Amino acid sequence: MTKEFAQLGLRPELVQSVSDLGYINPTPIQTKVIPLMLDGNDVVGQAQTGTGKTAAFVLPILQNMERDHRGVQVLVLAPTRELAVQVAQAAHKYGSCLNVRVLAVYGGQSYSSQISRLKQGVDIVVGTPGRLLDLMKGGELDLSGVSTLVLDEADEMLSMGFIKDIEEI
Numbered sequence: 001m002t003k004e005f006a007q008l009g010l011r012p013e014l015v016q017s018v019s020d021l022g023y024i025n026p027t028p029i030q031t032k033v034i035p036l037m038l039d040g041n042d043v044v045g046q047a048q049t050g051t052g053k054t055a056a057f058v059l060p061i062l063q064n065m066e067r068d069h070r071g072v073q074v075l076v077l078a079p080t081r082e083l084a085v086q087v088a089q090a091a092h093k094y095g096s097c098l099n100v101r102v103l104a105v106y107g108g109q110s111y112s113s114q115i116s117r118l119k120q121g122v123d124i125v126v127g128t129p130g131r132l133l134d135l136m137k138g139g140e141l142d143l144s145g146v147s148t149l150v151l152d153e154a155d156e157m158l159s160m161g162f163i164k165d166i167e168e169i
């Protein structure tokens with residue numbers, strides 16, 4: 001077991017999950033962000049690509065999620081479909097021990113498969129702003145139960161002109 005991850009306050013299943021992935025020590029952004037998020041703080045994190053930012057927010061989110069909640073409780077906005085897929089895969093990977101249901105929604109993919117997954121029940125939705133708005137407006141995506149919101153690569157989303165969509169969401 002990875003002692004340093006446990007010392008950040010993560011529960012044993014999540015420590016085991018990162019240990020199984022071969023992570024030995026938390027990265028600097030993980031060491032800073034994980035305890036703050038576990039305590040329920042709002043956090044702005046900045047770090048280079050490849051420094052473990054995704055796990056820094058996904059691990060505490062997984063720990064803080066309510067186990068008997070019905071409906072979407074976590075929403076992650078991402079600027080591109082590639083990033084949305086990457087974050088969803090990471091959440092699935094880190095959360096496999098907790099049976100968390102994760103869905104990536106993005107433009108260019110058929111609505112029907114995304115809508116049928118939403119109907120089956122999803123805990124974490126990761127999406128690009130345009131497709132999220134479409135699904136909300138169509139009544140297929142209910143965000144009324146969301147308690148955690150992440151703006152991943154927020155600077156990128158702003159420079160791509162997503163501010164209006166983000167505010168609307």
Ligand code: AMP
Pocket residue numbers: 022023024025026027030048049050051052053054055
């Ligand atoms: P990211 O910056 O979130 O895109 O992560 C970059 C890569 O680092 C991913 O392949 C992660 O699986 C990996 N990673 C994240 N945290 C750690 C860690 N504490 N130790 C080793 N690898 C990690």
